[in-house]
Amino acid sequence: MAKSPKSPKKSTSKSAKTPKSSSPKDLTDRLVPGAPGTETPTVEEATSPRDPLPPADDQGQPAPVSPTGGEAGDLQQQSAYLTTAQGVRLRDTDHSLKAGPRGPVLLQDHHLREKIQHFDHERIPERVVHARGAAAHGTFESNGKASKLTRAAFLQAGATTPVFVRFSTVAGSRGSSDTVRDVRGFATKFYTTEGNYDLVGNNIPVFFIQDAIKFPDLVHSVKPHPAREIPQAQSAHDTFWDFVSLHTEAQAMVMWHMSDRTIPRSLRMIEGFGVHTFRLINEAGETSLVKFHWKPRLGVHSMVWEEALLTNGLDPDFHRRDLADAIEAGAHPEWDLGVQVFADTEDQMFEGIDLLDPTKFIPEELAPVEIIGTMTLNANPTNYFAETEQVAFHPGHLVPGIDVTNDPLLQGRLFSYLDTQLTRLGGSNFTQIPINRPHAPVNDMFRDGFNQQAVHAGNAPYRPNSVDGGCPFKAGDAGAFIDVPQAVEGQMVRENPASFADHYSQARLFYRSMSPVEQEHIIGAYTFELAKCYEDNIKIRQLQSLAEIDADLCAEVAAGLGLDAPKPQLDHNATSEPSTSAAVSQIGETCPVDGRQVGILVDADTDPGSITALVTALDEAGTVPVIVAPTGGKLGGTLPIQRSYATAASIEFDAVVVVGSGKPGPDDGKARDARVWQGAHTIDPRIETLLDQVWRHAKAIAVATGREDVLREAGIDPGAPGVLVSDPDSLADDLLALMGGHRVWERFA
Numbered sequence: 196m197a198k199s200p201k202s203p204k205k206s207t208s209k210s211a212k213t214p215k216s217s218s219p220k221d222l223t224d225r226l227v228p229g230a231p232g233t234e235t236p237t238v239e240e241a242t243s244p245r246d247p248l249p250p251a252d253d254q255g256q257p258a259p260v261s262p263t264g265g266e267a268g269d270l271q272q273q274s275a276y277l278t279t280a281q282g283v284r285l286r287d288t289d290h291s292l293k294a295g296p297r298g299p300v301l302l303q304d305h306h307l308r309e310k311i312q313h314f315d316h317e318r319i320p321e322r323v324v325h326a327r328g329a330a331a332h333g334t335f336e337s338n339g340k341a342s343k344l345t346r347a348a349f350l351q352a353g354a355t356t357p358v359f360v361r362f363s364t365v366a367g368s369r370g371s372s373d374t375v376r377d378v379r380g381f382a383t384k385f386y387t388t389e390g391n392y393d394l395v396g397n398n399i400p401v402f403f404i405q406d407a408i409k410f411p412d413l414v415h416s417v418k419p420h421p422a423r424e425i426p427q428a429q430s431a432h433d434t435f436w437d438f439v440s441l442h443t444e445a446q447a448m449v450m451w452h453m454s455d456r457t458i459p460r461s462l463r464m465i466e467g468f469g470v471h472t473f474r475l476i477n478e479a480g481e482t483s484l485v486k487f488h489w490k491p492r493l494g495v496h497s498m499v500w501e502e503a504l505l506t507n508g509l510d511p512d513f514h515r516r517d518l519a520d521a522i523e524a525g526a527h528p529e530w531d532l533g534v535q536v537f538a539d540t541e542d543q544m545f546e547g548i549d550l551l552d553p554t555k556f557i558p559e560e561l562a563p564v565e566i567i568g569t570m571t572l573n574a575n576p577t578n579y580f581a582e583t584e585q586v587a588f589h590p591g592h593l594v595p596g597i598d599v600t601n602d603p604l605l606q607g608r609l610f611s612y613l614d615t616q617l618t619r620l621g622g623s624n625f626t627q628i629p630i631n632r633p634h635a636p637v638n639d640m641f642r643d644g645f646n647q648q649a650v651h652a653g654n655a656p657y658r659p660n661s662v663d664g665g666c667p668f669k670a671g672d673a674g675a676f677i678d679v680p681q682a683v684e685g686q687m688v689r690e691n692p693a694s695f696a697d698h699y700s701q702a703r704l705f706y707r708s709m710s711p712v713e714q715e716h717i718i719g720a721y722t723f724e725l726a727k728c729y730e731d732n733i734k735i736r737q738l739q740s741l742a743e744i745d746a747d748l749c750a751e752v753a754a755g756l757g758l759d760a761p762k763p764q765l766d767h768n769a770t771s772e773p774s775t776s777a778a779v780s781q782i783g784e785t786c787p788v789d790g791r792q793v794g795i796l797v798d799a800d801t802d803p804g805s806i807t808a809l810v811t812a813l814d815e816a817g818t819v820p821v822i823v824a825p826t827g828g829k830l831g832g833t834l835p836i837q838r839s840y841a842t843a844a845s846i847e848f849d850a851v852v853v854v855g856s857g858k859p860g861p862d863d864g865k866a867r868d869a870r871v872w873q874g875a876h877t878i879d880p881r882i883e884t885l886l887d888q889v890w891r892h893a894k895a896i897a898v899a900t901g902r903e904d905v906l907r908e909a910g911i912d913p914g915a916p917g918v919l920v921s922d923p924d925s926l927a928d929d930l931l932a933l934m935g936g937h938r939v940w941e942r943f944a
Contacts, residue, residue, distance in 0.1 A: 231654045232662040241665025247638065248664045250652040257650060270629060271577070280309060319584070320619045321369045324414055325380045327428075328363035329462060329515040330583040331522055333572035335385060335532070341567035344483050344536065345475040347596035349387040350567060357386040358570060359630060361586055362462045362518070365397075366417045367428025372507040373514035374498065375428040376457045376720070381467035381489060382588040383570070386634040389674060393592040394487055395612070399456055400468035400556040403445040405695050407607020413438060413445075431727035440736040443698040446744065447554050450702040453720040455497035455713060455781060460849075460937070462518045463528035463790065464496040471590075471605040472550040474539065474598040474679060482679055484543065484550055484600065485534040486557060488564050492529040494786030496937045500719060502892045506846045513846070517790075519575050526790035526817055527573045533564035543600070549694035553604040555701055558776035582630045587616045595676045603691075621645050638667040699743045699767060706745050708775040710782045712940045718748060722755035734758060743767065785935040789817040793930070794838070794848035796823050796882060796905075798855030803831040805923055806854055810834075812927035818934070821847065825860035825879070840881045841868060845888035850895035850934050854923055857882045857905040883909045893917070893938035897926045916941040 233251050250256065259267040264274070264282050277285045285306060292304035300307065339352025349356040363380035364371065379398040384391055403413050416438035419425050426432050430452065439445040451457070459465045467489030475483050498506065506513045521528060535557055543550045546561050576582040589612040590605060599605055616625045622645030625631055640656040655663040669675075706717060721741070725734045734756055741749035742763045753760035777783075793813050795806060801824075813820040822830060823838045830836055838847075840860045845851075857878035859871065866872045870880050886909040889896060897919040898906055906913050913920050917939025919929050933939065 232664070234664055236661030238661075240659045241661065242668070244668040245664060245666060247666045248653055254652070256652075270581075279306060280313070319621070322363075322619065323615065324365050325361075325363040325382075326369040327367050327371050327373070328361045328380070328583055329518050330359060330361040330576055330586065331518060331572040332574040332576070333358050333360065333527075333570055335383075335568055335570045337568040338566065340565060341475070341534065342477075344477055344485070344534070345596035346478045347387070347392070347475075347594050348389050349385055349392065349594070350596070356388075357634065359384045359386075359582070359586060360570070360572060361583060361588070362465070362514070364428065366414075366430065371428035372511035374458060374503040374506040374511075376430065376452070376500075376503070376724075377428065378452065378457060379459060379462070379465055381465065383467075383489075384586065384588060384592075384631075385594075387594055388635055389594045390635045391592050391631075391633045392594045392597065393588045393590065394469055395588045395590050395608075396467050396469045396487065396489075398459070398465040398467060399448065399451045400470060400486070400488075401448050401451065401701070402470055402553045402604060403439065403448045404442065404604065405444050405552060405554055405691060406603040407605075407611065409442065410604075410607060410611070413442075429727075431724040433728045433730055433733055436725060436728050436733050436737055437730075440733060440740060443740055444554050444695070446698050446740050447701040447705065450705050450717070450744070453717050453724070454705070454709070455499075455716050456495075458498045458500065458503040459514070460496040460498050461493075461521075461790075462514050463521060464491055464493050466491060466495050467530065468556075470553055471602045472537070472543070472600050474600055475534075476596050476598065476677070476679060482539040484537040484539050486537075486550075488533045488535070489530040489570070490533055490564070490566070492531065492787060493789060494784055494937065495781045496786070497781060499892050499938075500716065500723070502846055502888075505844070505888070509844045509846055518572075520819075521790035522572060522575050524790065524819065527571050528790075529572075530570045531566045532568045532570060533566045535559070535562040535564055537562065544694065549692065551600060551602045552695050553602055554695075554698075558704070559778040560776055581628075585620060585625075585628050586630045587620060587625050587628070589613050589616075593676065595674060598679055624648065640667065699740070699765070702744045703767075704774070704776060705779055706748060708777065708779045710780055710940070712943055713780060713782060714748075715943075718751045718755070721748075721752045725752065725756055731758070735761070739764070781937075782940060785932075786937065787817070788849075788931055788934045790819065791849040791934060792819045792821055792847055793934075794821050794823050794843065794851045794885075796851060796853050796855055796857065796885075797830060798858060799825055801830060801855045803834040806834075808924040809852065809854075809927055813931075816927070816931050818849075818931070824855075840879050843881070843885060845885045845892065845894075848889065848894065849937075850897070850930055851886065851889050852923070852926060852930065853886070853896070853898040853902050853905050855905075856902070857908070878905055878908045886911060890942075893940055893942055895919070895930055895933035895939060897921070897930045899923050899926075 233248050261267055261269045263270065263272050274282070274284070277288060279285060288306065288310070291300045291307050293300050335349065335356045335358050337350045337352060337354045341350040342352060348354060361380070361382045364373070364375060364377045365380060366377050367375060381398055382393065382395045384393050404410065416434045417430055419427055420432065420434060439449050469487030472484050472486055475485055510516065518528070537545045537550060545557060548555050548557060590599065591609045591613060593599070599609065617623060620628065623641070624644050624646045626633070627646070627648045640658070642651060642656050653663040658667060659665060706714065709717065725737060728734055735758060738749055738753050738758060739761050741752055742761045743765055746763070750760040795809065797806065810820045821837045822834060823840070823843045824830060824836045825840050827836050827839050841862070859876045859879045862868055863871045863876060863879065870884065882905070886896070886906065890909070890911050895917050896906070896911065898913060900920060900922055903913040903920060906918070911918065917933060919926060919933070921929070
């Protein structure tokens with residue numbers, strides 16, 4: 196075996212040979228190998244903070260290269276040539292090494308083994324909940340108004356902090372659809388100068404259960420039935436309704452779940468809530484209790500149920516695509532971060548509402564939301580798996596000035612969110628994955644473990660120590676996280692406080708705060724979901740809960756199920772809560788239209804010049820005009836067509852403008868498309884269906900003067916609410932105004 200040439204020995208200050216001299220050798224300077232540190236320890240414990248000691252002179256470290264062989268920090272692939280994982284260039288990756296062209300594959304094929312081995316392990320366990328997600332990078336800028344409440348550096352005036360936000364559905368698997376009826380996760384990682392802070396919330400301010408010990412049971416109930424692994428990403432089945440009708444603390448959250456909040460139009464248009472009550476600590480050590488709110492600048496908007504069902508089939512990635520496309524187009528979504536502030540009293544109550552009960556929210560009429568900063572999402576992930584899939588959130592990732600409370604659901608999450616990463620991300624070093632790395636210096640004394648990427652120096656990962664110069668030192672009050680001293684007393688019991696016993700008043704408040712059309716949607720959602728249950732007794736039990744909430748709601752749902760409406764069995768005393776809260780309704784505001792899509796229906800004879808002013812005005816307003824024509828190509832040979840009659844779908848558009856005649860496309864009467872192959876048509880059946888759906892889904896419709904017959908053929912009255920008739924050059928302003936209200940609910944008044 197050939198010997199490789201020896202490398203020259205490294206010369207160091209401790210080991211370098213000195214020239215021979217005639218004077219006696221000073222044995223006190225003689226190097227004796229094996230010293231545990233690079234400096235001689237002191238007798239007394241070191242108390243003056245200093246940087247960690249450098250490695251010893253005889254020690255080397257791995258070269259500071261990236262995982263792909265580039266410079267440190269350059270994480271993308273490097274070579275122009277195909278290589279192995281070891282960086283060896285390859286001349287072929289399409290053929291296994293065989294004993295002759297028709298012979299067996301040889302075990303020595305190291306490239307085959309490496310390639311297959313890595314492929315076999317490309318998938319990691321998906322999240323048990325929140326498996327399907329979409330994410331974006333951005334920044335958060337504080338306005339300083341929270342400085343009186345907290346010492347947290349990222350909430351001081353003028354502080355700008357990088358963030359990574361992950362939105363998600365809860366119940367479905369990673370491969371499920373985007374627009375299912377479900378709660379949406381809204382998790383934000385702030386990369387602050389004091390360490391990472393995670394605000395891990397939802398788009399609904401309450402939760403199904405009051406104690407984390409029920410969380411496995413809740414999730415088991417909403418997941419697919421174990422026997423058949425169906426239904427996927429749905430709550431419309433027996434086990435979910437069995438659970439929530441027996442655990443009546445869930446009724447408030449179920450009411451939100453049955454509302455339009457769980458079928459959002461866009462992830463850019465969802466509100467976010469921290470759900471729990473948190474404690475803030477200011478520089479003077481004073482404490483306040485707060486609830487966090489994310490308020491979208493685009494407003495809070497939803498789909499209608501039929502639209503959500505159509506979207507699941509036509510574009511199951513609708514929300515992911517919408518978020519990514521908007522960011523790419525420069526329509527960067529923004530949210531204002533706000534807090535409701537409460538006195539940190541001993542009883543931790545506010546207006547009769549227990550602040551530690553996660554099934555309760557505080558109406559904004561009782562405690563207004565004070566805006567403390569703004570978040571802008573301005574960059575899409577480079578790699579879904581590396582970022583969106585591997586990001587790890589945890590409510591216990593706190594920074595100085597923010598702490599948790601004794602909310603029993605939050606207390607359980609403090610364990611669960613950390614524990615789940617051990618299996619999902621391969622061990623306790625998940626914090627070293629690039630997307631999870633803090634943007635602050637780390638010296639945690641943690642060592643080794645799977646996927647360790649740091650190269651720790653020194654021999655004393657404990658403290659106090661004298662071997663490593665005393666480092667790391669305790670921070671004391673120098674920017675350290677300090678647990679707020681609190682008196683804790685009481686007997687060990689498994690029970691809830693009496694203040695947790697009210698399970699119906701907030702469900703009633705929410706329902707009665709809805710507009711008539713929103714109430715109709717809630718009635719329809721309950722009726723649909725319960726009708727999907729097999730067991731009548733489960734339906735009857737849930738109807739009893741609805742009777743405790745609102746008699747009219749119960750009666751309407753019972754009629755839809757063909758069952759009798761029960762009478763309430765409980766005496767519901769009046770509370771100090773307002774009878775309604777306008778803040779929870781989604782209808783009535785005028786909002787920006789950034790990133791919304793407008794379908795412009797033309798035909799082969801449409802003059803591009805006739806729609807130039809319309810397209811320009813819509814584009815300048817921040818919307819996305821989409822040309823829909825009988826076929827692809829360019830309109831008049833100049834204007835690109837984005838959709839054909841065969842590919843356009845109503846779910847893509849927030850409004851539609853009819854400019855063309857709507858006459859059938861060239862594939863009319865042909866079996867290649869079942870929508871058009873049979874019968875004689877005045878207008879293309881696909882356009883007729885598109886307009887009919889846009890009408891039913893309460894979207895704005897505009898039609899060029901002289902094209903009203905296209906609407907009439909689709910069964911739409913040109914004089915109906917939300918229908919504009921005008922010259923295309925003058926349509927834009929009125930159309931944009933209609934779109935600012937999201938939908939034309941007056942159609943159903």
